[in-house]
Amino acid sequence: MNVTITINGEQRVADVAGFESLLNVLRDDLDLPGTKDACEQGECGSCTVILDGEAVCSCLVMAADAEGSDVTTVEGLSSDGDLHPVQEAMLAAGAVQCGFCTPGIVVAGSHLLETNPHPSELEIREALSGNICRCTGYGAILRAFETLSEEGT
């Protein structure tokens, strides 16, 4: 079936099977591989996208259910080499190692700052607790978001 979704401001149409997740359609059909597939159970947050204003695990969203919705992926957060403040802060803090969790954290973190520009340490931890990072131990990621919180970006 054809599904029409606005992705990163652009209307896209994909021919999806009933069993396909939004994650699979983004990665395999719409050439947006920045959204990562690491558990397919909604446990790790690597596939986080913004769906109609909410941060969701795209592996838990059926593609067909996304008909008519508005989706932002990591590819939509930067343009023409201009990084999103979250991306810049992650780089400055050394919060990127293997980077597989990074797109999900960038998306979830950008959503956090939109809804709460000055999160406390505990609010940052809670907001990102659905995003597993196996490399950094979270310290550098926390420092990146604490800097952003102080700046009120």
Place this chain on the structure above:
Amino acid sequence: MTAQTRTHVTGGIGTSVRRPDGVPKVTGNFAYASDLHSKDMLWGATLRSPYAHARLVTIDIGPALAMPGVHAVLTQDDVSGLPLFGQEEQDQPVFCDGTARYWGEPVAVVAADDEETAKRAVAAIVTEWEPLSPLDDAEEAAALGSTFREMKIRRGDEAASGAVVVEGIYETASQDQAPLGTEAGFAVPDGTGGLDLYVTSQWIHVDHRQIIACLAMEPDQVRCHPAGIGGAFGSREDISLHIHVAMLALATGRPVKMEYDRSESFVGHVKRHPSKMWYRHEADAEGNLVKVTARLLLDGGAYAHTSRAVLANAAFFTVGPYRCDNVVVDAQVVKTNNPPCGAMRGFGTVQACFGYESQMDRLAETLGVDPLELRRRNALGQGDVLATSGQTIEGLLPTIEVIDALESIPMPEPLASDDPRLLPGGTGLTTPSSKVVRGVGYAVGLKNVAFSEGFDDYAEARVVLTPAGVEVHTAAMEVGQGLVTVCQQIARTVLGIERVAVVWDDTSHIGSAGSTSASRQTQMTGGAVHAASVGLRDLILEDHGGDDLRDDGVYRTGERVATIEEVCANGPVEHLVQFRHPETYPPDENGQGDVHAGFVVAAHRAVVDVDPELGLVRVVRVDTAQDVGKALNPQAITGQLEGGIMQGVGLAIMEELVVDHGVIRNPTFTDYLIPTFLDAPAVVTRILEAPDSWGPFGAKGIGESPTISSTPAVVAAIRAATGRALTRVPVHPEDIVGI
């Protein structure tokens, strides 16, 4: 001319320069192996054994082959070359050879038009199995003599005895590396019978050797390319889907992609060995170790992989960073029908460290001595001999200094809040702050760097000057740790040229860099890049009569004598180096000899809050002091320290692969618990620099030490809070409550 540390180059060593792959990683543009694809590609999928031990009576691939969209179904009958693979010992069939020896052993692979068809075709293969009783108990396997390796260490006087004796039996569970990127590969036929392979790996040259043997192909027919890696931690040191995806591509003549899902990943790579350790420490009345006696039993699972080397590490580090003149160690790694084990961060020393540090705490308690004071009293340092192998510690080993530095870190404030987010169990549970008991624990760990026991361990690197800048060519796998940045920094510092790019070459274009494991790449590939840069610089200066090299050319007494373009007038100038660490030797029949090339020491202090009634733990802080030799990139070091600690915390209280009669019962992120942002303690670090005698600028490999002693430190802290013995990790709530 000897290359010196440059001061005028930007982005050299000692600075926290940004990683060059950072921007693609934060924007989603970095190509991981799982992102590779082409329009005409097929998808591969794997049929796996549903039994830990069974005879494959019949297999009928006909129904799968008959399905529309299916292009190939391959089994062990289709392996044209050596039917076995293995890094150290070739003992694992490419596919089930008639007997399945572990749960999830590959039986067949399918290539189909799309992923769903491939999975349905796997389900359509008809198999008949005769289940056999799995050998799933390590002690039973030991009694049967089913072993991959047995080691005996005898040093000093076996009859020696001490006035104070403590004994304990310790166990560690199997831990999964759980890198966020699962196993993935892309195989592309080259049209002339060969192929190009892009598979997640920690060592493409050792993959290549095994792959060409199984495919019966010439070395230049198969090119293994470094691919984008989503973490590794040891899980990618051994073959996973490499040979399967290559066979499918050769059989179909089409590019083939394979990617394990998370559950398949749990069965698709080797684990940390579960262990059982019997320890007897004897000391004099002052707490000086007199004798250590130990028996170590590791379960290697069904196939050898790196079990022999893991056992050696456990055995040689049985006593840890302490002096002791009389040592008796018997160590075995057994072969069972449990999941195959291999490399994971710490590689055998993690298990031993939980044993010896638990023993040191018991000894301190028995003697009534401060646990850190006992450790200082016995601390191993330069000029001492390793208690097990008798090897003299030639280099700097600041054991006492890391303990002192750790102790100097201020303690965290007492729990001052009823905010449930700061209490054990968090918001979902019901611990009142009045029930919380705080505990503090310490541990110190010792690890060898690079490969030991006489292995010919080397890394090749080629450094090339072009008009556009410097290229560092290597096959060393960047798995996230930041080797790419360190290579740039080393080359910049030696050459005085800022524009440095790391170029990853495939197996046909450069020699082996060795494995990205054993904390070795900063010293080994870093050493190769350093030596190649020095060689290139000397060559250029000699050719042009210069005494200095800079971004814009060669200088002599402050005057430019040649531009970079002029230096490269006849083409790029390059220097290739194969770097080797100091020679090591196999141990003798008593486990004695100079078996290791270098050592790293680290210490950890854990502060935990425990609810003893509910058995809940919150790790408040883990502090560390670690010797890094020379801090090449301080920010990257902090990242390794914090990340490594988190995996140690995971093993201490959360991470356990539950294996029941050989079957993994929790192969998902829902059931295998990994520390999240809410579990992560604060970390305070102290970095010490005691330079090594080899490698770049005295730097030491640092990747594993953060994990090794953080686990026993956390457990020691829980013991301090609860008084429980806690002899097994991970510690579960019922261990704390005592039910």
